[in-house]
Amino acid sequence: MxxxxxxxxxxxxxxVWHPYTSMSSPLPSYLVDSAEGVHIKxxxxxxxxxxxxxxxxxxxxxxxxKLNAALVEQSTKMSHVMFGGLTHQSAIDLCEKLIRLTxxxxxxxxxxxxxxxSVEVAMKMALQYWQSKEGQNKSNNSKTKLLTxxxxxxxxxxxxxxVCDPVTGMHQIFEQVLMKSYFAPAPTIEFNQAWQPxxxxxxxxxxxxxxxxxxxxxxxxxxxxTGGMRFYHPQYLKACxxxxxxxxxxxxxxxxxxxxxxxxxxxxxxxxxxxxxxxCLGKTLTxxxxxxxxxxxxxxxxxxxxxxxxxxFMHGPTFMGNALACAVANASIELLxxxxxxxxxxxxxxxxxxxxxxxxxxxxxxDARVLGTIGAVECLNSVNVATIQKRFVExxxxxxxxxxxxxxxxxxxxxxxxxxxxxxxxxxxxxxDACFLID
Ligand SMILES: *Cc1c(COP(=O)(O)O)cnc(C)c1O
Numbered sequence: 001m002x003x004x005x006x007x008x009x010x011x012x013x014x015x016v017w018h019p020y021t022s023m024s025s026p027l028p029s030y031l032v033d034s035a036e037g038v039h040i041k042x043x044x045x046x047x048x049x050x051x052x053x054x055x056x057x058x059x060x061x062x063x064x065x066k067l068n069a070a071l072v073e074q075s076t077k078m079s080h081v082m083f084g085g086l087t088h089q090s091a092i093d094l095c096e097k098l099i100r101l102t103x104x105x106x107x108x109x110x111x112x113x114x115x116x117x118s119v120e121v122a123m124k125m126a127l128q129y130w131q132s133k134e135g136q137n138k139s140n141n142s143k144t145k146l147l148t149x150x151x152x153x154x155x156x157x158x159x160x161x162x163v164c165d166p167v168t169g170m171h172q173i174f175e176q177v178l179m180k181s182y183f184a185p186a187p188t189i190e191f192n193q194a195w196q197p198x199x200x201x202x203x204x205x206x207x208x209x210x211x212x213x214x215x216x217x218x219x220x221x222x223x224x225x226t227g228g229m230r231f232y233h234p235q236y237l238k239a240c241x242x243x244x245x246x247x248x249x250x251x252x253x254x255x256x257x258x259x260x261x262x263x264x265x266x267x268x269x270x271x272x273x274x275x276x277x278x279x280c281l282g283k284t285l286t287x288x289x290x291x292x293x294x295x296x297x298x299x300x301x302x303x304x305x306x307x308x309x310x311x312x313f314m315h316g317p318t319f320m321g322n323a324l325a326c327a328v329a330n331a332s333i334e335l336l337x338x339x340x341x342x343x344x345x346x347x348x349x350x351x352x353x354x355x356x357x358x359x360x361x362x363x364x365x366x367d368a369r370v371l372g373t374i375g376a377v378e379c380l381n382s383v384n385v386a387t388i389q390k391r392f393v394e395x396x397x398x399x400x401x402x403x404x405x406x407x408x409x410x411x412x413x414x415x416x417x418x419x420x421x422x423x424x425x426x427x428x429x430x431x432x433d434a435c436f437l438i439d
Contacts, residue, residue, distance in 0.1 A: 008043075035062035036061070050062075051397055053284075057284055077323070079322075103267060110125075112292075113292070113317050117157065117293060118280040119154045127144060135309050147210065150184070151186035182206055187199055187236045191371060200236060207249065217249050219252075220253075250278060253279050255281055263372040264346070278296065279296045280295050286325055286329045289328045341412060352370040364430050374407065375407060379406065383404070391435055406426055406429070
């Protein structure tokens with residue numbers, strides 16, 4: 001690497017925070033020069049096959065001509081205008097698409113900046129809904145708590161953190177300030193196992209005990225992502241919908257990671273044939289180009305909030321409905337259908353079933369599983385992130401494991417040969433002691 005690059009990396013190391021790593025002795029960062037299709041090109045010269053879709057967000061690959069064109073076209077009109085008092089076609093088109101494509105009943109769209117914010121918005125909507133509704137009878141609003149399941153992940157902002165898994169979700173550090181939520185055990189019956197109704201017994205007991213306090217129940221549909229790449233049974237999600245109805249609790253489904261085809265359905269809710277009352281979308285929404293998120297809700301929620309004391313929903317981000325983000329989101333959703341996403345996902349799923357699931361027999365592996373475009377290898381030991389990352393780069397792939405999980409979630413345009421390279425790289429590091437911690 002030439003001097004310019006080493007200077008850049010030195011500055012980065014000394015002054016730029018990176019996620020979940022120390023500022024005083026950070027994990028190494030690799031300098032990216034450009035990315036195209038499924039390839040990330042490092043300044044040091046290597047070209048890596050991308051197995052991560054930049055944290056689940058890239059759908060159609062990097063530097064896509066159609067997505068680039070959508071951005072350029074929008075930027076020649078305007079990149080952004082405030083959403084208070086103004087609106088524009090890109091936002092309107094996007095909201096029309098989201099209403100049409102998401103499960104029935106989600107007819108009102110609130111656009112925001114990121115996944116975590118869309119979760120904040122969802123929780124605030126649920127709280128304001130009950131406040132507006134119960135305020136009308138002048139009784140005190142008691143539905144102010146959230147219920148969720150363990151192993152969940154919903155974002156890093158404060159309200160979102162309060163419904164993340166209490167053990168892995170930083171609750172100890174922020175205990176003093178976090179909202180108190182109720183936690184049911186995580187679903188245990190896996191996606192392909194025989195369903196057993198007892199899996200929701202503890203959850204049902206919490207609904208029964210606390211429903212008077214519960215504004216909403218929140219869950220990631222079918223896939224608990226950051227909480228361990230756990231694929232749970234659709235009947236569990238169906239039971240959640242029933243319990244929410246039975247106990248008059250709003251159901252929030254966080255489709256930020258699962259939306260837009262990732263699990264083999266356009267939205268993971270479809271596996272259980274349910275519609276939530278509130279749905280969060282993010283990550284792939286713009287095909288991985290710009291941060292954008294959406295919270296959809298029912299007509300009833302929107303009307304109740306609007307008839308409440310405040311007369312409106314109390315939220316309004318500066319960059320709400322950003323035109324560049326909406327334009328590229330529209331183009332990304334169009335590409336999904338032009339490219340026949342179902343076919344793309346099923347090719348990836350079949351290839352991963354054949355290539356990745358056999359890794360379950362490796363002595364270091366506890367389980368290897370595949371759903372849609374998600375392939376996860378759960379190891380018996382935690383990975384040594386710095387070492388394993390360096391090895392993956394040497395092997396020509398970009399895979400970023402965490403904890404005991406080595407997982408891939410490639411862009412939909414990846415071909416079989418490239419999938420073979422990703423899985424071979426995983427198989428190679430599994431044989432290397434230095435890539436794992438002894439714990
Ligand atoms: C990534 C993620 C979030 C948070 O989204 P950000 O854009 O990182 O704020 C929330 N929920 C789920 C399920 C996610 O995977």
